[in-house]
Amino acid sequence: MSQPLMLPQGWEARWDPQSSAYVYVDQNTGRSQWELPTQPTYPSAHPSSSPPPADASAAAPAHTRSGRRHYPTAQIQQMYAGGGYEQSSQATQQPLAPTYPDQNAAPQFFTPGMAGQEQQQPPQPQYPSQAPGYQQPAYGQQPPVDQMSQQFQQMNMAQKGGAGYADQKQYRNVQTINLIGMQPDVRGLEAPPPPALLPPNASVTQSPYSQPDPSYQRCTLNAMPTTQSLLNKSKLPLALVMAPYRSFRESDGDIPVPVVEDSVIARCRRCRAYINPYVKFIEGGNRWKCCMCGLSNEVPQLFDWDQREGKPADRWARKELNHSVVEFIAPTEYMVRPPQPPVYAFVIDVSQAAVQSGMVATAARTILESLDSIPNADKRTKIAIIAVSTSLHFFSLPAGATEATMLVVPDLTDVFLPKPVDLLVNIDESRAAIESLLSRLSDMFQDSYTVGNALGSGLQAAFQLVGKIGGKIIALSASLPSLGEGALKARDDPKLLGTSKESSLLNSASSFYKTFAIECSSKQVSVDMFLFSASYTDVATLSALPRYTAGQTYLYPGFNASRAEDAIKFSTEFGKVLAMPIGLEGVIRVRATRGIRLSAFYGNFFTRSTDLVALPVVPLDQNYVIELQLEDDLKAPFVVLQAGILFTTCYGERRIRVITQAMPTTDNIGELYASADPTAIASYLTMKAVEKSMTSSLDDARSLVTNNLGTMLSIYKNQVTSAAGASAQLAVPDNLKLLPLLCCALVKHVGLREGAQIPPDLRSYAQALLTTLPTQALVPYIHPRFYSLHNMPADAGTIGENGQVILPPALNLTSERLERHGLFLIEDGQNMFLWVGHEAVPRLVQDVFDIPAYSDLAGGKATLPVLDNPFSQRVNAIIAKTRELRRGVYRPHLYIVKSDAEPALRSWALSLLVEDRMDHMSSYAQYLTTVKNKVNGSS
């Protein structure tokens, strides 16, 4: 079979029998050529005379005749979004593409059947020319008939493959897409992973919840290769990407984790796997066969008994047999000691820099305001506050006292506690003293002009306080730790930047923090670092402490609390961290069907054994990646991967959250490719690349990403599409069509980007985020979102049917979309840039900023006023929605970027437009060419 080929828009391939080759015909001009066309004729180039995008009804059959399959992107997406196999009728009822309002008369995609409508649509009216609002004509929602019928044809094809799954010999159709010359459809970045096509009776209950939501756990492949040699041959990574302690967000449609109320925990005697929807009941239901190791286990006596009602219960209604994510309440054998209370020790830098920046005052106020939201359900929560400058300041907070007493310890080398009691106190009993201290803290150090920060000694003191119980140390530091244990030096030599030595700046400078992290981890203490710096604070070294204790690093560069935006951002994020319903004394263990082995762990934790990681405090929404290998051939039709996280809730209950995922096995390499999840692969490559940048160099880290992508696609080309020789195209399986875009964005991300301009602190912080953000936040952090606001559809920024603010359609990340008179928003979850074109009409500037003209507008960090006009309210709604769009505590700053001023800010915003060429980094098109050459070179 010849390689299925996707031609750029407007081109048609015709077989020329005389020369035995395809001739490519431009359907608009009738011009023909022998070379494979790579440039689609984008209507945006000449909007009035834009070519009729190849008429779907005519073009597709023609291609079928010529032996080539021509699958328009949008259509494949429709199939995919509809689940392809079982939900085909639904998919045809809700075609995805037509419901998207078009972006600014520049349809980058060949949307079958839409051709006529596009032609009728006038070019997007510009802001001022359309007086009654900023709306756009709506599309007819009805897809034309020929498109429908064509879709049905394809559905039938797919169904032949899918429906016949029972006999296990059928595979998914791998749809090949050619990327060169195509603009990626960025809306697909949110698509769910390809489904795992399990045999029909894999799950004992036919529950719709028998697979975990991808936000809990997803795998790079949704079909498990039967042998390691097949996996090696495919060059695809095999790794679990998971965030087991995920937050519960109603707005994301989360369902609460079902809790198994009775303490009947059925586990396999041999491999200790928890019972789950994929076990088999045998011997009349008296025994169950473990799906991991095959051992037959007895069903516990009370398994079918309702303890509350005291009567027999329906086994098939049990939550652990219906849900892939469940929580068990752990009995005492799962405890080393009685559940400990939540403990928070604050180590606050009170040196001159910290007080002057307003950090101390803001932090103290936030703690004060959060005293009621810190988890304290059973009134056992304890806190301690230690202030650090050139000496250590402890505060005695006796129960019932109204004032705190300060105790100063100048000895920094041999840290001791000045007092055995009253330093770590119950938050309720000592409430008055705590409140009095927090309201005075900043003033107490207002006049001390001490320069120097003994952070390391302060951390040791806090460790002595909380080490007996375990808990969280929250360190807030506004200067480089310069005294006592763990003192650091400014080592950010600008000469190193951009060289191979730069990676030394990404590694720890002092072994103190790593050694201390190990000590903390073994005593169930976790450390969060809040760093505020006007200058270098060695994030690389300090972030080692959160990394190995399951904490998190937060950086506020150039923090100044007198700027309201800075104060709000920090206090919002800090407040959310304090209110977070943390888990305590956590361990994660992953079990899998025999033959699968865990080979490497990535994330913030301490690896305690080959299958166990320790998290002294389990934070919400942190991402972990676990690489898998096959040590034996897999014989079963499907495998099960089960992650168990054992933790103590902050209200003193020991719980086990079990996440079970099943996937079919396959010996077909095409099936592996068709089941690959681009988001999980990007997540895995991110972890690998960050590790590489530390152990080797940033250059090697970027090559790792590109080479991995290149080898994957070359194997795909040679083994799956069986095309030989060099090709002018880059063939990818449909489900991975956005992986090259993510990889391109990743190598241009500030954490890995080439260049001598990036401060090491910002790089290290970006790397800390890259390795911890859950996939929902990681994808936009790598590939930001870009909206055009001045001409957004009428419903954007208003409340939709589901009660949520409707966001405008996301644009491709290229500056071609920026218009001189426009208003744009670029956001990556950490920062938002409101881009104002320099020809923005006064009315737009007036409506949004309440300023008469563009020239009066000031760029930089800003808060947008909420004005009494619908456009301002919609823009504000979009910004507010963006801030709460994703899991995590982050509140992005808003920067107003003027398109012709402040070059630094401007180029920062432009650096997020990853499809563009930037300095000497390649554009997306060039990146594809690089990858294509790698693919061709290795075939």
Place this chain on the structure above:
Amino acid sequence: MGGEGWLFLFAVLMAAILLFTMVFFIIMFSDLECDYINPIDLCNKLNQFVLPEMIAHAFLTLCFLLSGQWLAFLLNAPLVGYNVNKIMGKNHMYDATEIFRTLSGHKKESFIKLGFYLVSFFYYLYRMILALISGEWLGW
């Protein structure tokens, strides 16, 4: 002249000790893999032996150099160089946070060292016996 005999007797003993150290390292690494020991204890235990092992080996090499045993010296010099390089790069100690990621490398290194010490053990033994049968080694 008994110097050579005594030197190789000493070398044989040293090689035996180093050999056992490596066996100990390898056993400990397998224990870690089987979850009989946690990485913190492992690193604390092994790190006590890292420098002594390197120093012992360097001392033996120095002895060969001073006594003019060029072949034996050249045999050992590369390993001394490798060890010195590791110490200079400050990565000679085992790091509990990274141990699982680097375990296969550590095991490979220990096996290579084991093989090397084994070969040297027999070489020193051979040289010792050679010195013995030449009747010179105890001086009569």
